[in-house]
Amino acid sequence: MHPQSLMMSAGYDPASAQHAVKLPLYLTSTFEFESAEEGKAFFQAAYGNNETAEGDEPGYIYSRIDNPNLHVLEKRLCLWDETEDCAVFGSGMAAISTTLLELLKPGDVLLYGSPVYGGTAHFIADYLPKNGIECIRFNAQHTMEEVMHLLIDSGKSSRLKCIFLETPANPTNDIFDIAMCREIADHFSKPDEPVQVVVDNTFMGPIWSHPVRHGADLVVYSATKYIGGHSDLIAGAVLGSREMIGRIKELRTFFGSMPSPHTCWMLTRSLETLKVRMEAQMENARLVAGYLEHHPFVEKVHYLGLIPEDSKQYPLYRKQYSSPGAMISFDIHGGEEEAFRFMNGLQLFKLAVSLGSTESLVQHPATMTHAGIPADERNEMGVTDKMVRLSIGLEHADDLIRDIEQAMDIVAFSSFQDVDNSRVTIQVHES
Numbered sequence: 001m002h003p004q005s006l007m008m009s010a011g012y013d014p015a016s017a018q019h020a021v022k023l024p025l026y027l028t029s030t031f032e033f034e035s036a037e038e039g040k041a042f043f044q045a046a047y048g049n050n051e052t053a054e055g056d057e058p059g060y061i062y063s064r065i066d067n068p069n070l071h072v073l074e075k076r077l078c079l080w081d082e083t084e085d086c087a088v089f090g091s092g093m094a095a096i097s098t099t100l101l102e103l104l105k106p107g108d109v110l111l112y113g114s115p116v117y118g119g120t121a122h123f124i125a126d127y128l129p130k131n132g133i134e135c136i137r138f139n140a141q142h143t144m145e146e147v148m149h150l151l152i153d154s155g156k157s158s159r160l161k162c163i164f165l166e167t168p169a170n171p172t173n174d175i176f177d178i179a180m181c182r183e184i185a186d187h188f189s190k191p192d193e194p195v196q197v198v199v200d201n202t203f204m205g206p207i208w209s210h211p212v213r214h215g216a217d218l219v220v221y222s223a224t225k226y227i228g229g230h231s232d233l234i235a236g237a238v239l240g241s242r243e244m245i246g247r248i249k250e251l252r253t254f255f256g257s258m259p260s261p262h263t264c265w266m267l268t269r270s271l272e273t274l275k276v277r278m279e280a281q282m283e284n285a286r287l288v289a290g291y292l293e294h295h296p297f298v299e300k301v302h303y304l305g306l307i308p309e310d311s312k313q314y315p316l317y318r319k320q321y322s323s324p325g326a327m328i329s330f331d332i333h334g335g336e337e338e339a340f341r342f343m344n345g346l347q348l349f350k351l352a353v354s355l356g357s358t359e360s361l362v363q364h365p366a367t368m369t370h371a372g373i374p375a376d377e378r379n380e381m382g383v384t385d386k387m388v389r390l391s392i393g394l395e396h397a398d399d400l401i402r403d404i405e406q407a408m409d410i411v412a413f414s415s416f417q418d419v420d421n422s423r424v425t426i427q428v429h430e431s
């Protein structure tokens with residue numbers, strides 16, 4: 001069956017809970033053993049010290065290790081990306097940091113595609129080097145030969161252990177070639193030390209792209225975004241082989257970075273509507289991007305649906321993605337001042353960071369989500385003062401477009417006011 005059909009049932013047997021149709025919320029920190037022998041056996045299984053047959057479910061011990069709400073959520077998430085296992089986390093950053101700390105040790109090298117979300121950029125560029133991990137940056141325009149040269153010229157290629165990509169990248173919607181990175185990883189892998197490819201699929205997943213099919217070893221998500229989808233929780237997930245996820249779960253147990261049962265319960269509820277939500281958001285985004293493309297105050301729209309068919313990126317877009325998504329960034333004519341006027345003028349869009357929720361959101365990456373990245377680096381990756389990012393929600397597309405239109409009118413009036421040096425009162429309508 002399709003994952004969409006299994007989101008209401010997979011991993012849960014109603015007979016295990018008074019035949020409740022819905023998975024109950026297991027608010028318990030600990031689980032009672034039927035006997036001391038059973039407790040010993042559960043611990044042995046948790047520490048991998050006994051032979052458990054494939055498919056055997058280990059018993060529950062303590063909610064930092066596992067809990068029915070965590071367990072069912074992980075099972076259901078695996079269905080979309082067709083992976084063997086999944087580990088859920090208390091945030092997307094917990095998923096990313098735990099994964100990278102499991103894969104890398106002092107002396108290792110990480111190659112990463114830029115841009116990435118500001119928090120990820122900070123963890124990679126500021127935290128990992130303090131722990132002796134060297135990080136090399138490349139961008140979506142680099143060819144395979146150029147990336148290989150970058151690595152070889154650095155003199156560090158023999159220490160490469162991991163390639164990290166965020167694709168489409170936040171906030172520019174740049175797309176990276178996962179298969180190309182797989183080839184690079186294989187080239188530098190040693191028989192006992194494979195180079196792992198990790199892809200943050202938050203913008204597209206898990207509906208419109210499946211990075212493992214293109215060669216990724218691990219897929220990470222901020223489940224705070226589309227998977228949660230209602231701006232009411234923080235969570236993350238990593239998916240991949242049983243062996244890799246087992247290693248990551250071990251570290252999660254000791255970091256204590258799992259989500260609460262309540263967060264997991266909310267996420268299983270959200271998963272039931274994920275596909276319909278994302279499809280409706282995509283449809284709205286297509287109409288909004290079409291409007292922005294022709295607006296005289298808009299210099300450029302960064303949206304996958306506008307990649308020209310004759311461009312180098314187009315075949316990659318068609319290969320990796322089944323939809324242009326619902327994230328749009330655009331460059332407004334002017335700079336921070338005009339961007340702020342536009343954002344302050346919006347009535348229906350909420351001025352807030354984050355993305356993927358039912359309500360539409362607007363933010364200014366250069367001074368908000370990506371403010372921690374040095375200005376020259378930020379400008380180089382296209383995250384300039386004139387960029388505004390929109391996350392398109394489930395409102396009526398006509399209302400979203402009307403909101404953008406009236407906010408752009410405010411920008412126009414303000415420019416006129418500056419030139420004329422006269423006072424202009426702007427009437428903002430409530431509708």
Ligand SMILES: Cc1ncc(COP(=O)(O)O)c(C=O)c1O
Pocket residue numbers: 091092093094117119120166170200202203221222223224225234235236354
């Ligand atoms: C692409 C991407 N990855 C990871 C994260 C971090 O997720 P969280 O806020 O759930 O820790 C974010 C947050 O905005 C993001 O946009």
